[in-house]
Amino acid sequence: MTNPSPPPAPTLRDVAEAAGVHTATASRALNPKTRQQISAETARRVMRAAQALGYHPNSVARSLKTSRSSTVGLVIPDLTNPLFPPIVRGVESVLESDGYNVWIVNTDNDEERERATIESLRSRQVEGLIIATARLDHPLLRQLHEQGVTMVLINRQVEHLPLPAVTGDDATGVAAAVRHLAGLGHTRIAHLSGPLTTSTGRVRSQSFRHAVRDLGLAGDLVVECARWNEEDGAAAMRELLARAGDVTAVVAGNDLIALGCYDVFAERGLSCPGDVSVIGFNDMPFLDKLRPPLTTVAVPHHELGAEAARMLLDCIDEPDRPARSLLLPVSLVVRGSTAPPRA
Amino acid sequence: MTNPSPPPAPTLRDVAEAAGVHTATASRALNPKTRQQISAETARRVMRAAQALGYHPNSVARSLKTSRSSTVGLVIPDLTNPLFPPIVRGVESVLESDGYNVWIVNTDNDEERERATIESLRSRQVEGLIIATARLDHPLLRQLHEQGVTMVLINRQVEHLPLPAVTGDDATGVAAAVRHLAGLGHTRIAHLSGPLTTSTGRVRSQSFRHAVRDLGLAGDLVVECARWNEEDGAAAMRELLARAGDVTAVVAGNDLIALGCYDVFAERGLSCPGDVSVIGFNDMPFLDKLRPPLTTVAVPHHELGAEAARMLLDCIDEPDRPARSLLLPVSLVVRGSTAPPRA
DNA sequence: GCGTCCCCCGCAAACGATTGCACTGCCCTG
DNA sequence: CAGGGCAGTGCAATCGTTTGCGGGGGACGC
Numbered sequence: 001m002t003n004p005s006p007p008p009a010p011t012l013r014d015v016a017e018a019a020g021v022h023t024a025t026a027s028r029a030l031n032p033k034t035r036q037q038i039s040a041e042t043a044r045r046v047m048r049a050a051q052a053l054g055y056h057p058n059s060v061a062r063s064l065k066t067s068r069s070s071t072v073g074l075v076i077p078d079l080t081n082p083l084f085p086p087i088v089r090g091v092e093s094v095l096e097s098d099g100y101n102v103w104i105v106n107t108d109n110d111e112e113r114e115r116a117t118i119e120s121l122r123s124r125q126v127e128g129l130i131i132a133t134a135r136l137d138h139p140l141l142r143q144l145h146e147q148g149v150t151m152v153l154i155n156r157q158v159e160h161l162p163l164p165a166v167t168g169d170d171a172t173g174v175a176a177a178v179r180h181l182a183g184l185g186h187t188r189i190a191h192l193s194g195p196l197t198t199s200t201g202r203v204r205s206q207s208f209r210h211a212v213r214d215l216g217l218a219g220d221l222v223v224e225c226a227r228w229n230e231e232d233g234a235a236a237m238r239e240l241l242a243r244a245g246d247v248t249a250v251v252a253g254n255d256l257i258a259l260g261c262y263d264v265f266a267e268r269g270l271s272c273p274g275d276v277s278v279i280g281f282n283d284m285p286f287l288d289k290l291r292p293p294l295t296t297v298a299v300p301h302h303e304l305g306a307e308a309a310r311m312l313l314d315c316i317d318e319p320d321r322p323a324r325s326l327l328l329p330v331s332l333v334v335r336g337s338t339a340p341p342r343a
Numbered sequence: 344m345t346n347p348s349p350p351p352a353p354t355l356r357d358v359a360e361a362a363g364v365h366t367a368t369a370s371r372a373l374n375p376k377t378r379q380q381i382s383a384e385t386a387r388r389v390m391r392a393a394q395a396l397g398y399h400p401n402s403v404a405r406s407l408k409t410s411r412s413s414t415v416g417l418v419i420p421d422l423t424n425p426l427f428p429p430i431v432r433g434v435e436s437v438l439e440s441d442g443y444n445v446w447i448v449n450t451d452n453d454e455e456r457e458r459a460t461i462e463s464l465r466s467r468q469v470e471g472l473i474i475a476t477a478r479l480d481h482p483l484l485r486q487l488h489e490q491g492v493t494m495v496l497i498n499r500q501v502e503h504l505p506l507p508a509v510t511g512d513d514a515t516g517v518a519a520a521v522r523h524l525a526g527l528g529h530t531r532i533a534h535l536s537g538p539l540t541t542s543t544g545r546v547r548s549q550s551f552r553h554a555v556r557d558l559g560l561a562g563d564l565v566v567e568c569a570r571w572n573e574e575d576g577a578a579a580m581r582e583l584l585a586r587a588g589d590v591t592a593v594v595a596g597n598d599l600i601a602l603g604c605y606d607v608f609a610e611r612g613l614s615c616p617g618d619v620s621v622i623g624f625n626d627m628p629f630l631d632k633l634r635p636p637l638t639t640v641a642v643p644h645h646e647l648g649a650e651a652a653r654m655l656l657d658c659i660d661e662p663d664r665p666a667r668s669l670l671l672p673v674s675l676v677v678r679g680s681t682a683p684p685r686a
Numbered sequence: 687g688c689g690t691c692c693c694c695c696g697c698a699a700a701c702g703a704t705t706g707c708a709c710t711g712c713c714c715t716g
Numbered sequence: 717c718a719g720g721g722c723a724g725t726g727c728a729a730t731c732g733t734t735t736g737c738g739g740g741g742g743a744c745g746c
Contacts, residue, residue: 006491011732022696027734034735039694059466060412061732063403064701080428080628088422092449096456101463104447106435113439120444123402124467262632285423289605291634354702365726370704377705382724404702407731 010053018049026050030057063125071101072312073121075114077133079106081228081256082284083301084132087154090305091130098313100127107133109227115140122149128312130305134158135197150315154308157199157325164315164323166308170200170281171207173297173330177251177279178211180295180332184340186249186277190221192236192261194228194253204253204281221247225257233260234267241268248276248341255280255287258294258337273339283333292336299330353396361392369393373400406468414444415655416464418457420476422449424571424599425627426644427475430497433648434473441656443470450476452570458483465492471655473648477501478540493658497651500542500668507658507666509651513543513624514550516640516673520594520622521554523638523675527683529592529620533564535579535604537571537596547596547624564590568600576603577610584611591619591684598623598630601637601680616682626676636678643671 016026021042028034029046038046049055063069074091076084092102103121107114114133118140121129129151134141136159144151145161153165181189191208194201201224209219223240225232233252237260240247252258258280265272272278272292280287283298307326315321359369364385371377372389381389392398406412417434419427435445446464450457457476461483464472472494477484479502487494488504496508524532534551537544544567552562566583568575576595580603583590595601601623608615615621615635623630626641650669658664 006489012734013732023733024697024735025695028695031734037694042694056462056466058407058468058732059463060403060406060468061701062734064401064407064703064731065733065735067701069403079422079431080425082423082425082628085423085428088449089451101460102448104449105444106431106447108432117444119399120402123399125401125403259629259632285425286602286629286633289602289634290629290632291636293634355704356702366703367705367727368725371725374704380724385724401702404731405704407733408702408704410731 009058010055011058012055014053015046015050015055018053019046021046067125068127069125070099071103071124071126072128072130072309073118073126074102074104074130075118075121075133076104076106077109078228079104082286083155083254083282083299086301087132087305087308090302090307091154091309092305093302094306094309095313100313109133111140118144128152128316130154130308130312132156134199136199136202137197148319150312150319152308152312152315154304155200159199162323164311165325166304166311167199167325167327168299168304168330169327170203170330173281173299173332174204174207174251175211176330176332177281177295177297178208178215180334181249181251181277181279181338182215182217184249184277184338186341187217188221188244188247189217189249189251190223190240190244190247191251192233192240192253192257193222193224194257195226196224201253208251225253225260228254229256230260230263233257234263235260237261237264249338250276250278252278252280255282255284255294255296258296259290262290273337274342277338277341279332279338288335290337295335295338296333297330298333300328304328352401353398354401355398357396358389358393358398361396362389364389410468412468412470413442414446414467414469415471415473415652416461416469417445417447417473418461418464418476419447419449420452422447425629426498426597426625426642429644430475430648430651433645433650434652435648436645437649437652438656443656452476454483461487471495471659473497473651473655475499477542479542479545480540491662493655493662495651495655495658497647498543502542505666507654507668509647509654509669509671510542511642511647511673512670513546513673516624516642516675517547517550517594518554519673519675520624520640521551521558523677524592524594524620524622524681525558525560527592527620527681529684530560531564531587531590532560532592532594533566533583533587533590534594535576535583535596535600536565536567537600538569539567544596551594568596568603571597572599573603573606576600577606578603580604580607592681593619593621595621595623598625598627598637598639601639602633605633616680617685620681620684622675622681631678633680635680638678638681639676640673641676642673646671 012023012026016023026046029038029043035043095102105117131151132154134153134156138158141158153163155167157165193205196202213219223236225236258278261278280294280296283296287294355366355369359366369389372381372386378386438445448460475497477496477499481501484501496506498510500508536548539545556562564587566579568579601621604621623637623639626639630637
C-alpha cells in the first residue's frame with residue numbers, strides 16, 4: 001500500500017535549498033533566538049519552506065552539536081506504586097511548560113537496572129536527573145555527583161552527600177500519626193517501618209521512636225519491612241503479632257505496608273479498627289474506598305514533583321548553586337482504620 | 344568542593360589514542376559485532392584503555408550516524424490510571440532484555456501534548472512506538488502510518504487502519520459479565536460505557552447490547568462516560584438512576600467508572616451489592632480490598648505489554664510484515680460487588 | 687568621491703561515532 | 717619465486733545541526 005518506502009524526512013539542507021539560502025542561514029532563521037540576525041524577508045521565506053516541506057529538526061544532530069538535549073531523566077523505583085504517577089505528573093507539568101522533555105525510567109528497585117538506565121540517560125545527554133530511588137548509602141549517586149551530574153532527589157535523601165532534595169515532612173507526619181493514636185487511648189503502638197536503607201524508612205522509624213518515647217510509651221515495637229510493598233508489610237505484621245500480640249495500633253511505613261496489614265487481619269480474623277488500628281503513609285489514590293477506609297498521612301506528591309522539577313531547572317541554570325533541601329508539609333487524614341482500643 | 348568542573352567525558356578518540364590505534368579500530372574493537380575484524384591483542388588493548396578511562400559511548404553521536412537509537416517510545420494517556428503501570432512493566436521486561444530502552448511519555452489525554460511528545464520521540468530517532476492512546480478516528484496515527492512509522496497499538500484500536508495491535512478480548516469479557524449478572528437473576532442490567540471514541544468503549548458497549556439482547560433483556564440501558572475516570576463514572580451513574588431507577592445491576596466500562604458508582608451509592612445511601620450490583624473491567628490493583636470488593640474482568644496487562652513489545656520488535660526487524668492483531672483472553676473475577684437482586 | 691560601519695549572509699569547522707574502501711604485510715599455494 | 721588471498725588497520729566521508737568568523741555591499745558621513 002504505502003509500502004514504497006516513504007521519502008526520507010527533510011533536513012535543514014532541504015529547507016535551505018528550497019529557500020535558496022545556506023543551511024547556516026536557514027538554521028538561524030528557524031531559531032527564534034537568532035532570527036533577528038536574518039532579514040525579515042529571508043526568515044519568512046525559510047520558515048515557509050520549512051512549513052511546506054514538513055521539516056522537523058533532528059534533535060539528535062542538534063544534541064550532538066550543542067551537547068544539550070532539552071531532556072531530563074526521571075528515575076523511579078517502581079511505577080506500580082501509586083505514589084509515583086502523581087510525582088511524574090508534577091515533574092512533567094513544570095518541565096514541559098519550560099520546553100523540556102522528561103524521560104521516565106523504572107528501575108524496579110534493581111541496582112543493576114538503575115545503573116544501566118542512568119548510564120543510558122547520560123549517554124543521551126540528559127541535562128539533569130530527578131532521582132526517586134535514593135538509598136542512604138548510594139555509591140552510584142556519589143559517583144555521579146563527583147562527575148558533576150546535575151540532579152535533585154525527590155522523596156528520599158542520601159547520607160553525607162550535599163544534593164538538593166524535595167521531600168515530605170515525614171517526621172512531623174509520623175508524630176501526628178502517633179499523637180492521633182495516643183489521643184484515641186492506644187498505649188501499645190507499633191511501627192512497621194520501610195527499609196532502613198532509605199531515608200524515608202529511617203526518618204519515619206526514628207520519628208516514631210521519638211514520638212512514642214515522648215509520650216512515655218514503649219519504643220521497641222518496631223519491625224522493618226524489606227521492601228515497601230504489601231507482601232513484606234504482611235510478613236512484618238505477622239512477625240509483630242508473634243512478638244507482641246497485645247498491640248492495638250500500628251503506624252505503617254507507607255500505605256502498601258498498611259494494606260499488607262489488612263491482608264493479615266483477613267487471614268487471622270482480626271477486625272480493623274476494632275482489634276487493631278492502622279495508619280498508612282502517602283495517601284495514595286482510592287484509600288477512601290477501602291474496607292475500612294485507611295487513615296493515613298497525605299503527602300503532596302504532585303507538588304513534590306513540581307518543586308523538584310523547578311529545583312532542577314535552577315540547578316541547570318546555575319550549576320554552582322548550593323544544594324538546598326525543601327521539606328513540604330504533610331497532613332494527617334483520619335478515616336476509618338483508627339478508633340479507640342477495645343476497653 | 345568538587346567544583347573545578349569535572350573533566351569532560353572521554354571520547355572514542357581518547358580511547359584510541361590511549362591504546363595507540365585509530366578511532367576506527369577502537370570502534371570496531373569495542374563493538375562485539377565487529378570485534379573479530381580486529382586482532383585479539385589489539386582488541387584487548389582497546390578494551391582495557393576504555394575501561395581505564397571510564398569510556399562510555401555517546402549514544403547521540405551513534406544515533407546520528409546510524410540513524411538508530413535502540414529506543415522505542417511508549418505513549419500512555421494517563422499514568423495515574425493503575426491499568427498502565429503494569430503495561431509499562433510488561434513492555435520494559437521484553438524490550439530491555441533485548442537491549443532497547445523505553446521512553447515513556449504521558450499525554451494526559453491531550454491531543455496537543457500527544458502530538459508534541461510523539462514529535463519529540465521521532466526527532467530522537469526512536470525505532471518504534473507503542474501507542475496506548477488510540478482513538479477510533481485518529482488522524483495523527485494515520486499520518487504517522489503513512490509516513491512509515493513503525494508502531495503497534497496496545498489495548499485500543501484505530502478504525503480503518505491496518506496497524507498491529509494487542510488487546511484484551513473485551514467482547515468475551517463483557518459477555519461473561521452480563522451472563523454472570525443474568526445468572527444471579529438480574530433483568531434490569533445497565534452499562535456505563537467508556538468514551539465511544541475509543542475502541543474499548545465501543546466494543547464493550549456493543550458487546551453489552553448483544554449480550555443483553557441475546558438474553559432477551561432491555562438493551563437501551565446504556566450511558567456513556569466522557570472519560571474513563573471516577574468522576575465521569577459517577578456522573579453517568581447519576582444520570583442512569585435518574586433515567587431508570589429500577590436498574591439492579593451495572594456493567595461499568597472499567598474499574599474507575601465502577602468506583603464512580605461506589606461514590607454515588609455512598610451519596611445516595613444505596614447498598615452494593617444489596618441494591619445494585621456492579622462489575623468493573625481491568626482488575627486494577629487493590630480492588631479486592633475495596634468495600635465491597637469489586638467483581639471485575641481481569642485483563643492480563645503485563646502480558647499485553649510484553650506481547651506488544653514482542654510484536655514491535657518483529658515489526659522493526661521485518662518492516663513489511665503484515666499487521667496482525669492479538670487478542671488476549673480475559674477472565675471474570677467474582678468478588679463481593681455482585682449478588683442476586685432483592686426479591 | 688572615498689572611507690567606515692553595519693547588516694546579512696555564506697564558509698567551514700566542529701560534535702563523536704560508524705563504516706566502505708584502500709592499503710600493508712604476511713602466509714600460502716602452485 | 718611470483719602472485720593471490722586474507723587478516724588487520726588506517727583514511728576519510730558521513731550523519732544533520734550549530735556557530736565563530738569573515739566578506740560583500742549598501743548606506744551614510746565628511
